[in-house]
Amino acid sequence: MSTKRDTDVRTEGGNGDRGDRNGTGDTAVRDAGDLGAAGAQLSTAPRETFMPGSFGGARTPGATGWLAWTGREVIGWARWIWRQLTSMRVALILLFLLSLGAIPGSLIPQSGTDETKVADFQARHTTIGPIYEKLGLFHVYSSAWFSAIYILLFISLIGCIVPRTWQFVGQLRGRPPRAPRLLTRLPAYTTWRTEAGPEEVREEALKLLKKRRFRAHLDGDAVAAEKGYLREVGNLAFHIALIVMLVAFAWGQLFKSEGNKLIVEGDGFANTLTQYDDFKSGSLFDTDDLEPFSFVLEDFEGTYEETGPNKGTPRTYQAKVDYSVGADGAEQKKTVKVNEPLDIDDSKVYLTAHGYAPVVTVRDGKGDIVYQQAVPLLPLDSNVTSTGAIKVMDGYQDAKGKQEQLGFQAFFLPAYGGDGTAVVSQFPALLNPVLNLAAYHGDLGVDAGLPQSVYQLEKKNMKEFKNSKGEQLRENLKPGETMRLPNGAGSITFEKGVKEWANFQVTRQPGAGWALAGAFGAIFGLAASLFIQRRRVWVRAVTGPDGVTVVEMAGLGRSESAKVPEELGVLAGRLYDMAPGVPDTPDQPQNEPPTPEPPAVPAEGAETK
Amino acid sequence: MTLAAATDLSAATDLAAATNEHLANVSNTLIYSAMAVYTLAFFAYIAEWLLGSRSKVGRTAAALTADKEGKKTAAPAVTVQNAGGTAVLERPKVVTRAAAGARDVPDGPGAHGGDVQGDLYGRIAISLTVLAFLIAFGGVLARALSVQRAPWGNMYEFNITFSTVAVGVYLALLAMKKNVRWMGLFLVTTVLLDLGLAVTVLYTASDQLVPALHSYWLYIHVSTAIFCGAVFYVGAVGTILYLFKDSYENKLATGGKPGRFATSVLERLPASASLDKFSYRVNAAVFPLWTFTIIAGAIWAGDAWGRYWGWDPKETWSFITWVAYACYLHARATAGWKGRKAAYIALAAFACWLFNYYGVNIFVTGKHSYAGV
Numbered sequence: 001m002s003t004k005r006d007t008d009v010r011t012e013g014g015n016g017d018r019g020d021r022n023g024t025g026d027t028a029v030r031d032a033g034d035l036g037a038a039g040a041q042l043s044t045a046p047r048e049t050f051m052p053g054s055f056g057g058a059r060t061p062g063a064t065g066w067l068a069w070t071g072r073e074v075i076g077w078a079r080w081i082w083r084q085l086t087s088m089r090v091a092l093i094l095l096f097l098l099s100l101g102a103i104p105g106s107l108i109p110q111s112g113t114d115e116t117k118v119a120d121f122q123a124r125h126t127t128i129g130p131i132y133e134k135l136g137l138f139h140v141y142s143s144a145w146f147s148a149i150y151i152l153l154f155i156s157l158i159g160c161i162v163p164r165t166w167q168f169v170g171q172l173r174g175r176p177p178r179a180p181r182l183l184t185r186l187p188a189y190t191t192w193r194t195e196a197g198p199e200e201v202r203e204e205a206l207k208l209l210k211k212r213r214f215r216a217h218l219d220g221d222a223v224a225a226e227k228g229y230l231r232e233v234g235n236l237a238f239h240i241a242l243i244v245m246l247v248a249f250a251w252g253q254l255f256k257s258e259g260n261k262l263i264v265e266g267d268g269f270a271n272t273l274t275q276y277d278d279f280k281s282g283s284l285f286d287t288d289d290l291e292p293f294s295f296v297l298e299d300f301e302g303t304y305e306e307t308g309p310n311k312g313t314p315r316t317y318q319a320k321v322d323y324s325v326g327a328d329g330a331e332q333k334k335t336v337k338v339n340e341p342l343d344i345d346d347s348k349v350y351l352t353a354h355g356y357a358p359v360v361t362v363r364d365g366k367g368d369i370v371y372q373q374a375v376p377l378l379p380l381d382s383n384v385t386s387t388g389a390i391k392v393m394d395g396y397q398d399a400k401g402k403q404e405q406l407g408f409q410a411f412f413l414p415a416y417g418g419d420g421t422a423v424v425s426q427f428p429a430l431l432n433p434v435l436n437l438a439a440y441h442g443d444l445g446v447d448a449g450l451p452q453s454v455y456q457l458e459k460k461n462m463k464e465f466k467n468s469k470g471e472q473l474r475e476n477l478k479p480g481e482t483m484r485l486p487n488g489a490g491s492i493t494f495e496k497g498v499k500e501w502a503n504f505q506v507t508r509q510p511g512a513g514w515a516l517a518g519a520f521g522a523i524f525g526l527a528a529s530l531f532i533q534r535r536r537v538w539v540r541a542v543t544g545p546d547g548v549t550v551v552e553m554a555g556l557g558r559s560e561s562a563k564v565p566e567e568l569g570v571l572a573g574r575l576y577d578m579a580p581g582v583p584d585t586p587d588q589p590q591n592e593p594p595t596p597e598p599p600a601v602p603a604e605g606a607e608t609k
Numbered sequence: 610m611t612l613a614a615a616t617d618l619s620a621a622t623d624l625a626a627a628t629n630e631h632l633a634n635v636s637n638t639l640i641y642s643a644m645a646v647y648t649l650a651f652f653a654y655i656a657e658w659l660l661g662s663r664s665k666v667g668r669t670a671a672a673l674t675a676d677k678e679g680k681k682t683a684a685p686a687v688t689v690q691n692a693g694g695t696a697v698l699e700r701p702k703v704v705t706r707a708a709a710g711a712r713d714v715p716d717g718p719g720a721h722g723g724d725v726q727g728d729l730y731g732r733i734a735i736s737l738t739v740l741a742f743l744i745a746f747g748g749v750l751a752r753a754l755s756v757q758r759a760p761w762g763n764m765y766e767f768n769i770t771f772s773t774v775a776v777g778v779y780l781a782l783l784a785m786k787k788n789v790r791w792m793g794l795f796l797v798t799t800v801l802l803d804l805g806l807a808v809t810v811l812y813t814a815s816d817q818l819v820p821a822l823h824s825y826w827l828y829i830h831v832s833t834a835i836f837c838g839a840v841f842y843v844g845a846v847g848t849i850l851y852l853f854k855d856s857y858e859n860k861l862a863t864g865g866k867p868g869r870f871a872t873s874v875l876e877r878l879p880a881s882a883s884l885d886k887f888s889y890r891v892n893a894a895v896f897p898l899w900t901f902t903i904i905a906g907a908i909w910a911g912d913a914w915g916r917y918w919g920w921d922p923k924e925t926w927s928f929i930t931w932v933a934y935a936c937y938l939h940a941r942a943t944a945g946w947k948g949r950k951a952a953y954i955a956l957a958a959f960a961c962w963l964f965n966y967y968g969v970n971i972f973v974t975g976k977h978s979y980a981g982v
């Protein structure tokens with residue numbers, strides 16, 4: 001904005017009558033001094049403010065003078081900063097920064113989504129990695145600078161909404177501004193001469209406009225009317241809805257909880273903290289927030305594309321569960337699918353992963369069963385080649401009766417390609433299951449007190465079993481087959497009937513309902529704000545010098561829209577029917593100033609060069 | 610699932626696969642035919658531009674120089690309507706005026722330049738576009754039937770649907786008697802590029818969806834996303850032409866002499882103010898729907914992945930696109946940012962949309978990437 005414009009704003013004082021601190025911001029008024037307040041306040045957008053050099057003014061000598069001056073200065077600057085922060089321009093810049101700031105998070109791995117990728121990235125980029133780390137680029141959306149942008153934006157938003165709301169309330173209490181002196185200057189204009197008396201025409205116009213739900217009143221020789229206030233309502237509702245969404249989002253972050261539980265077919269889960277495999281929660285979460293419920297995984301079912309280029313892509317995943325709510329609620333059945341979580345109050349139980357859990361039996365040197373369990377294995381690829389560990393921690397004795405622990409490194413292929421093919425599964429379904437086991441004995445290290453992954457074997461204190469050729473004992477087992485450990489150390493059997501497991505994620509997202517309500521509020525507000533035209537219509541009827549009534553009508557919209565002239569045409573047509581025209585007399589004096597014309601009222605979309 | 614069940618299932622899908630493959634072939638044939646007809650339409654548009662007369666060319670210059678000399682122009686005059694003293698009284702006519710500071714430039718006559726023969730070719734071009742649209746629509750439909758779901762599972766399907774919807778939007782605007790005929794050549798050219806890319810680089814054999822994509826929110830989310838993209842695209846074409854026309858008018862207004870080619874092309878387009886208004890309306894009209902699209906996506910993500918918003922690259926870029934368009938709308942309401950600056954923001958916003966659509970699928974891996982390139 002040029003300096004000249006700034007002075008315009010400051011000298012143009014025709015629209016202060018609504019008592020708004022922010023003024024009008026509508027460029028319309030600035031350039032059309034003679035329109036008075038006609039174009040004022042068609043929107044409640046804040047006015048661009050001009051920055052003075054100092055707020056303190058003259059300083060009286062002495063300490064009190066200095067204090068008073070400093071006070072004025074500080075308050076002045078504080079107000080100025082506040083105005084800047086709540087100006088459209090700063091809001092625009094902050095919006096810019098928000099979208100720019102969101103970009104790096106989509107290109108650089110984020111620890112919130114994928115911790116391993118971040119570690120990988122840091123390992124590969126030793127120079128830039130630490131710099132990224134410092135800048136918070138591995139967790140952009142929770143970094144200080146990103147938070148700063150959106151917090152400033154929302155302060156700006158609140159600082160914008162509050163005055164705009166008061167301003168709008170003021171507009172609702174007031175009346176549409178009176179007709180400008182020269183209606184011809186307005187973007188849409190029409191006129192005719194009629195025999196009907198001016199009062200009569202104004203009465204009719206008032207009635208007509210009111211019937212069309214304009215807020216209209218008679219003011220001097222003209223009717224002033226305005227319509228489309230819902231636009232402003234929608235706009236305010238939209239911006240408020242944004243705040244509701246943000247607050248709901250923040251609330252959800254503070255109180256959320258999210259836990260994972262892997263369950264093998266036939267096993268169950270009760271919603272207490274100790275039962276989870278892993279658990280994350282917001283900083284204000286309390287364990288009492290966990291809803292009491294429990295469920296049992298009856299059956300998991302997955303189907304896959306059998307042929308074609310996408311062979312092996314999953315088609316359906318579903319988990320049949322029996323669940324009950326509360327301490328002793330009735331048992332209910334539900335099928336949980338990928339897009340269909342189980343809903344229990346604020347909690348949702350999602351199906352997030354699945355895999356196989358081969359059932360194995362381990363016998364000791366005497367032939368006694370020391371271990372029999374379905375062992376969940378973790379998938380490595382899309383064809384569910386899986387890996388894991390079998391740990392026999394106690395109860396085992398070798399042939400000589402020595403107490404020991406056993407460990408097996410397991411690979412599982414649901415669809416083995418046959419001898420000579422690579423040790424990867426060919427298909428995700430159980431077409432030709434094979435369990436590959438490598439056996440160890442010794443100390444599993446589970447008593448050391450350090451947490452250990454159930455899927456990995458800690459081999460530090462373990463010795464390999466050797467086969468007859470002196471190599472490590474490793475065999476492919478089909479269902480029903482048994483691998484013997486050397487020297488009568490026992491055996492391990494891959495039982496028929498491979499079980500499946502499913503991973504469930506239990507999330508609590510309080511505030512989600514509010515976020516959703518805010519979101520839909522935002523859409524409706526936005527629609528109202530963008531589709532409804534706020535516009536003014538004036539009808540002036542005066543007796544001309546020849547005694548014939550001259551009717552003039554003009555329309556002004558916030559934005560230059562084709563609808564305004566159209567609507568004016570319809571209104572004029574109606575009024576014309578009630579106050580029909582009379583022919584002009586040839587010597588009729590021009591009621592118009594000659595060209596060149598002063599500029600008309602610019603509306604939105606008009607660029608001043 | 611047991612082995613026996615798996616083989617049963619395989620037999621059943623084999624049977625279905627045969628009919629599906631047939632439909633998929635029908636779809637491919639239709640898409641290729643549509644491309645052929647679009648090509649014909651393209652040549653007809655070219656003929657319209659070439660044969661169109663240039664007699665009306667120079668109106669912008671005339672209007673602008675007249676402006677400078679302070680003379681009255683051909684722009685709407687403010688006079689008392691219904692004057693004339695004749696016995697037949699007309700109803701009052703509404704006169705409109707351009708805003709202060711805006712140039713009073715009449716809209717161009719369109720590609721045909723007011724020439725009868727050019728106009729004829731233009732009409733042929735539009736008829737061919739309608740035909741090509743119908744064929745492409747058939748192609749998309751056959752594809753949908755062949756995969757027994759909505760045709761938005763991968764980028765090939767996304768592309769053919771996208772271009773079809775973009776042309777549909779254009780034809781709908783034409784049918785609503787909006788002044789959009791000038792857009793024909795620009796649109797059909799890019800549609801041909803889009804389809805060419807689809808059938809060569811992005812082609813994916815017809816197939817069903819992975820479980821995460823089975824949801825009615827998919828239909829809502831992706832269909833509105835495609836529609837929004839198509840409308841944003843139409844808006845972006847308007848914006849680009851606005852920028853050209855605006856600098857052309859600027860040049861004339863400051864006494865410059867644009868080249869003959871620029872003159873011939875730009876003279877026929879609507880005035881820069883009209884183009885600007887057109888792209889604003891288009892973008893503003895679809896912005897609430899884009900907001901809804903993102904929300905629908907969040908609801909779907911909530912059901913599929915257990916979180917509504919996880920800053921997945923696709924989500925992030927939808928958000929960036931949304932904020933960028935919000936910037937554009939704000940810029941238009943902020944003094945000092947209207948006009949060209951706002952137009953650049955609009956283009957940047959559309960670039961974000963494009964990146965979300967191509968860039969994220971190709972360069973960035975995220976949860977959405979399983980949709981397949």
Ligand code: HEM
Pocket residue numbers: 043044045046085086087088091095153154156157158159160161235239242526529530932935938939941942
């Ligand atoms: C969170 C970020 C924001 C978004 C997404 C947003 C979005 C929007 C949208 C889409 C419009 C409609 C534009 C139109 O009427 O053409 C709008 C209008 C408006 N916004 Fe925002 N806004 C945001 C923040 C702000 C802030 C912080 C302010 C305060 C300075 C603000 C002030 C306004 C005003 C005054 C209008 C009305 C413009 C007019 O009626 O001329 N907005 N906003």
